[in-house]
Amino acid sequence: xxLEILSISPSATLQDVGRRASVAYGISAGGxxxxxxxxxxxxxxxxxxxxxxxECAGQGGTFRFTSPTRVALTGAEVRAKLNDxxxxxxxxxxxxxxxxxxxxxxTHGNYAYVSxxxxxxxxxxxxxxxxxxxxxxxxxxxxxxxxxxxxxxxAPPNCFHTGSGTTKITHCKPSHDPFRVIxxxxxxxxxxxxxNLFFTTLFEKGNRGDRxxxxxxxxxxxxxxxxxxxxxxxxxxxxxxxxxxxxxYVLMRDCQTTGGYPRIGxxxxxxxxxxxxxxxxxxxxxxxxxxxxxRQLESAHHKNLMQLRGMVGPMVRxxxxxxxxxxxxxxxxxxxxxxxxxxx
Amino acid sequence: xxxxxxxxxxxxxxxxxFGEDLTQDANTxxxxxxxxxxxxxxxxxxEITSALISVLVRFNPSEISPQEAERALSQFIDxxxxxxxETTQGRRFSIPCCFDPEHAPDMQxxxxxxxxxxxxxxxxxxxxxxxxxxxxFAPGQPYLGLLPEAFFTPRRSAITPQVPKGALVSAVQxxxxxxxxxxxxxxxxxxxxVTCFEPKATPPNMFRAGDVLTFHACSASELKQYEAxxxxxxxxxxx
Numbered sequence: 001x002x003l004e005i006l007s008i009s010p011s012a013t014l015q016d017v018g019r020r021a022s023v024a025y026g027i028s029a030g031g032x033x034x035x036x037x038x039x040x041x042x043x044x045x046x047x048x049x050x051x052x053x054x055e056c057a058g059q060g061g062t063f064r065f066t067s068p069t070r071v072a073l074t075g076a077e078v079r080a081k082l083n084d085x086x087x088x089x090x091x092x093x094x095x096x097x098x099x100x101x102x103x104x105x106x107t108h109g110n111y112a113y114v115s116x117x118x119x120x121x122x123x124x125x126x127x128x129x130x131x132x133x134x135x136x137x138x139x140x141x142x143x144x145x146x147x148x149x150x151x152x153x154x155a156p157p158n159c160f161h162t163g164s165g166t167t168k169i170t171h172c173k174p175s176h177d178p179f180r181v182i183x184x185x186x187x188x189x190x191x192x193x194x195x196n197l198f199f200t201t202l203f204e205k206g207n208r209g210d211r212x213x214x215x216x217x218x219x220x221x222x223x224x225x226x227x228x229x230x231x232x233x234x235x236x237x238x239x240x241x242x243x244x245x246x247x248x249y250v251l252m253r254d255c256q257t258t259g260g261y262p263r264i265g266x267x268x269x270x271x272x273x274x275x276x277x278x279x280x281x282x283x284x285x286x287x288x289x290x291x292x293x294x295r296q297l298e299s300a301h302h303k304n305l306m307q308l309r310g311m312v313g314p315m316v317r318x319x320x321x322x323x324x325x326x327x328x329x330x331x332x333x334x335x336x337x338x339x340x341x342x343x344x
Numbered sequence: 345x346x347x348x349x350x351x352x353x354x355x356x357x358x359x360x361x362f363g364e365d366l367t368q369d370a371n372t373x374x375x376x377x378x379x380x381x382x383x384x385x386x387x388x389x390x391e392i393t394s395a396l397i398s399v400l401v402r403f404n405p406s407e408i409s410p411q412e413a414e415r416a417l418s419q420f421i422d423x424x425x426x427x428x429x430e431t432t433q434g435r436r437f438s439i440p441c442c443f444d445p446e447h448a449p450d451m452q453x454x455x456x457x458x459x460x461x462x463x464x465x466x467x468x469x470x471x472x473x474x475x476x477x478x479x480x481f482a483p484g485q486p487y488l489g490l491l492p493e494a495f496f497t498p499r500r501s502a503i504t505p506q507v508p509k510g511a512l513v514s515a516v517q518x519x520x521x522x523x524x525x526x527x528x529x530x531x532x533x534x535x536x537x538v539t540c541f542e543p544k545a546t547p548p549n550m551f552r553a554g555d556v557l558t559f560h561a562c563s564a565s566e567l568k569q570y571e572a573x574x575x576x577x578x579x580x581x582x583x
Contacts, residue, residue: 185351
């Protein structure tokens with residue numbers, strides 16, 4: 001009753017929505033880079049709340065299941081197959097003992113999620129199953145690793161996310177929407193001219209980006225007044241810190257809990273998954289919002305996530321969109337073969 | 345006396361900051377303020393913790409509105425008895441440390457940077473007490489200080505790719521006991537047998553902000569014994 005990892009990228013981790021009240025231990029909240037992807041998975045799998053999933057970073061992986069369950073693929077768009085049958089992102093499907101899911105590529109986005117119904121039986125640490133960088137508190141995902149789950153024989157038809165409005169599953173498609181930024185305790189360390197320049201500059205997402213942070217490039221440089229004498233202070237995901245080279249570096253889920261680089265502001269939490277999934281080299285603009293506006297964005301976002309369950313529909317595709325239609329085993333995993341036989 | 349300021353920190357947090365410079369007073373005030381807030385705030389405060397010169401308070405938006413949380417915290421700041429922020433009630437630890445050259449690869453550079461002799465450095469480190477200013481960088485890793493002003497030296501320009509868990513490193517008038525094998529830009533000047541963070545223990549961190557540490561020199565063979573014989577949490581003794 002387990003998922004066996006046959007292959008996976010070294011930067012893959014297990015992630016749920018993250019830890020709470022962990023900063024006192026010097027541990028950041030962690031959690032999935034694309035948090036809505038976990039909510040999508042929960043709605044597809046009919047789980048009450050998001051659970052820990054395998055976060056595939058940059059590359060896919062190959063996974064074998066030793067007992068029946070439901071699997072959801074969310075986050076980045078992927079090229080993937082269940083045995084020989086293509087499966088798509090933002091969908092859920094049933095697997096049988098011995099089935100192999102192989103994700104050969106992430107086609108849009110940087111983080112893809114593999115979830116099983118009910119989640120994996122992995123110990124919790126500080127209320128979360130997310131891996132902690134530099135600590136072996138949880139399973140280190142690697143080939144040969146086995147993650148236990150409770151079997152689930154219930155096999156409804158394959159389904160996928162229809163989405164609507166802001167919950168539409170389009171956030172892995174690059175957009176030019178600006179990233180919204182709220183002021184923080186160190187915004188006042190920057191001159192108004194520097195702040196104005198920051199919000200009118202066109203940045204490019206750099207090549208260096210991981211769970212700790214993402215670098216940005218522009219031809220301008222940014223620094224705080226008295227930059228080198230700033231006392232280390234609390235940091236959080238979304239913080240835009242100005243490095244010694246004067247370029248912004250946006251802290252992400254596994255950032256350190258304190259840092260000494262000055263921070264001009266914080267990207268609102270509801271935009272962080274979009275930043276995580278954006279390809280390197282893409283344009284980035286920042287726009288200023290108030291903290292009250294950010295709170296309204298968050299509550300609207302949360303309301304949308306709570307309504308996702310109503311937006312799951314059966315998997316129906318137009319035959320013309322399925323070039324290799326005849327190669328499909330169209331009933332695989334859709335209905336239980338033994339039950340049908342018994343009925344006849 | 346330092347006048348604390350209140351700042352929004354994200355959409356569900358506030359920061360109370362004591363000035364903009366790291367001083368022993370500002371650090372003690374932050375630690376004590378965090379302790380007082382633990383008693384003062386209701387269940388709405390889901391996280392209260394101090395950094396070098398500030399206190400983070402996270403609130404639960406389903407229990408309290410941001411406006412009410414802000415009002416509660418600014419009333420607390422206005423009514424605060426600044427005298428009560430001047431001393432901490434930390435536990436005391438005595439930590440063995442090996443300063444032998446093989447466990448202190450940067451000691452020579454450190455002495456040169458400070459313009460002090462090796463024995464002056466070791467004498468000072470084993471006679472003064474330092475307090476845990478904050479935990480950070482790695483889980484449970486303590487920043488200790490402040491050392492005498494003569495110990496002010498900037499971080500090194502080159503990064504050491506890895507120092508071992510338990511390493512004692514120093515820069516900017518502070519010491520750190522490394523919680524895990526990690527890179528450092530500070531001077532590696534000794535080795536302790538301390539495990540700062542043990543995920544299976546409750547609580548997992550050995551130290552908390554405000555604890556007071558002293559160091560005593562031990563030999564390389566004593567260090568080995570401490571590391572081999574004692575479980576991480578028995579290496580040092582509280583008083």
